[in-house]
Amino acid sequence: MHYLAKTFVTVYIFQLTAGYADGQLSPRRVTEHALEDALKLETLNAFVRLTPEQALQQALESEERYQKKQACGSLDGVTIAVKDNFCTQDVHTTCASRMLQDFVPPYDATICSRLKQSGAVLLGKTNMDQFAMGAGTVDSLYGPTKNIWSENLIQDHWRIAGGSSGGSASAVAAGLCYAAIGSDTGGSTRNPASYCGVVGFKPTYGLVSRHGLIPLVNSMDVPGIFARSVSDCLEVLNAVAGPDRLDSTTIRQPYTRLILPEVEKFDLSTVRIGIPKEYHCPGLSSEVLETWSKVADLLECSGASVRQVSLPNTAASIFVYSILNQCEVASNMARYDGIEYGHRASDERSTEQLYALSRAEGFNEVVKTRILTGNFLLLRRNYDHYFEKALRVRRLIAEDFAKVFEPSPAEDRVDILLTPTTLTEAPLYKDFASLTNRDQCAVQDFCTQPANMAGIPAVSIPIRLSRAGLPLSLQLMSNSLNEQLLLSVANWIEAQVGFDSLEHKQECKSSA
16 A cells, blocks of 8 residues: 655635745645655656746745735735746646647746746646647647546556646645646536545636646637636636736626635525536436536525526537537647748758658647548538538527526526536546547537636536535536625535535555
């Protein structure tokens, strides 16, 4: 038997910074402990690159600010990890690919610069599916990320962390950091959050800047936030949200800091909860269904209005998402030609040969397949039949949400939609790998990608453990820019269920 390291992260962010302020805790010591734990838990493969020199320097600067009573924000001294598709100045940003294996950005993504301005300590870059194309964090140049909740971390008997932001989710779940940044295109934050038993939040499209996020699907990409609690997620959101002149898609109105109401004073009697019948779909496990029903009953018994609603285009959503995803991927990946930056093949007999070999060597099969499929769908003879038709159905999907959030008459309106996040608990790697990337994404993203199509906010929160001792989570969605109510309801549910994200098994069986 071997034992996983006991984690230091046992308090919430506001408790941590309070400890810094009164001198009971030290940013430097907390950072050192986090780096030590990350090395002890290398078997998880959560990080592709730690940045100890930068992190310790940031921690020392934070410690000096606290000593001078000049803390620069609610994240001062808080350890945070960043997914490897966000540009970080002077730190490799690879998208877990050979194509960008040697790419060192000369600038920070806006979300990273705002975290630094808030005093956060950035520990390093986390693992992901190559170019964020996947739902398991198994298609990475650096190997797969493992789930801390696995009964066994050896051979093929471990559980996947989910994807494509599995490294960030695994790091938070293992207690290696207080929060982490991921990206969410079709559920890439909420999916791994569900499997790893942490909170995963996708804000309204445009609320958080995408500048410096290496794009997958520009019209759906959103920076996401992982934390162990809803309140910790909100602390990070308050630090990074708001307009950005470097990103024309950000919402121009000034961002107002959100404050969660006290759980005891939160009035559920005015909240209307919708249960979309289409999310009761094939493949939904009995345990997830039971969890969904119990939380709906809990809300209703506590005064909320709960009723069934319909989102009729949900069944088509996964197909529309797949088409639009591949079309935008084909466009975005065209920039990687081996000339300006990225991997360059050694064969330079001709420009065409250089392009072809650089891309063949730099991309894995998943990326190549999406590029080829996307280009096929964008051919003149296919454009109207696939791409334009998918755009029309995407509008219908967005209208489905508008009809339940903003109907006429107003009595039919709901404020929050309650759904599963994933259809099952985290699968074993050997079971997950038995299906193709495309088939897995079609299953894993079923409940999550409609929110990206509509641009609305969504959050996944862990509820309880399955009979196998693995986290089961639910998803809440609300109307655009309704983060205040969304997170308030999520915070209330979190308080009622009392799930502890760090209560995973601390020992794993190992073969002799």
